Amino acid sequence: MEPEIMPIPPGQELRELLAECDLLFSDLGVVGDRRFFGCRRGGRLAGAVGIERYGAIGLLRSLAVAPRWRGAGLGAALVAAAEAEARRLGVRRLYLLTTTASAFFARLGYQRTARDDAPPPLCATEQFTSLCPSSSHLMVKRLPA
Numbered sequence: 001m002e003p004e005i006m007p008i009p010p011g012q013e014l015r016e017l018l019a020e021c022d023l024l025f026s027d028l029g030v031v032g033d034r035r036f037f038g039c040r041r042g043g044r045l046a047g048a049v050g051i052e053r054y055g056a057i058g059l060l061r062s063l064a065v066a067p068r069w070r071g072a073g074l075g076a077a078l079v080a081a082a083e084a085e086a087r088r089l090g091v092r093r094l095y096l097l098t099t100t101a102s103a104f105f106a107r108l109g110y111q112r113t114a115r116d117d118a119p120p121p122l123c124a125t126e127q128f129t130s131l132c133p134s135s136s137h138l139m140v141k142r143l144p145a
Ligand SMILES: CC(C)(COP(=O)(O)OP(=O)(O)OC[C@H]1O[C@@H](n2cnc3c(N)ncnc32)[C@H](O)[C@@H]1OP(=O)(O)O)[C@@H](O)C(=O)NCCC(=O)NCCS
Pocket: 021, 023, 061, 062, 063, 064, 065, 066, 069, 070, 071, 072, 073, 074, 075, 076, 077, 097, 098, 099, 100, 101, 102, 103, 104
């Protein structure tokens, strides 16, 4: 059964999930063209993802699935939902930074690209400048119109 993925606020519940998944989130309160989605299991937030939009460029961020719910397709479904929303918003290239999940994203069509090649709006985000270490991999996927 497809998980039900809904818009969620960048609030305490999301912070707790990101902390449980060892992701940093000090920029969650930053105002901008960004939105978050999540799905619930047993009344609690089990998985989440966010996208930030900079014109035709997007940043997929904060993908997290609580450990007990992993391996059941939630991560892939959340990425698909983020991509669908990004396409709806006119994003043509969706980027992400990851330290540990490159192979997961490669299976979903993302390709490694040099951090130096990141578009300028992404370089200014907190994800780039401080939250994701310089050792993290930049990946990109072209989205069909
Ligand atoms: C990455 C993550 C979201 C995957 O969630 P999930 O719900 O388990 O993903 P799915 O069930 O859709 O996919 C599971 C498949 O991906 C693989 N996979 C999961 N995490 C992986 C990783 N870090 N590296 C490589 N493969 C991974 C699993 O082995 C599994 O493979 P299989 O189908 O052959 O058994 C989850 O492991 C997570 O929250 N990790 C911590 C946070 C993180 O790294 N986020 C990404 C950076 S923003």
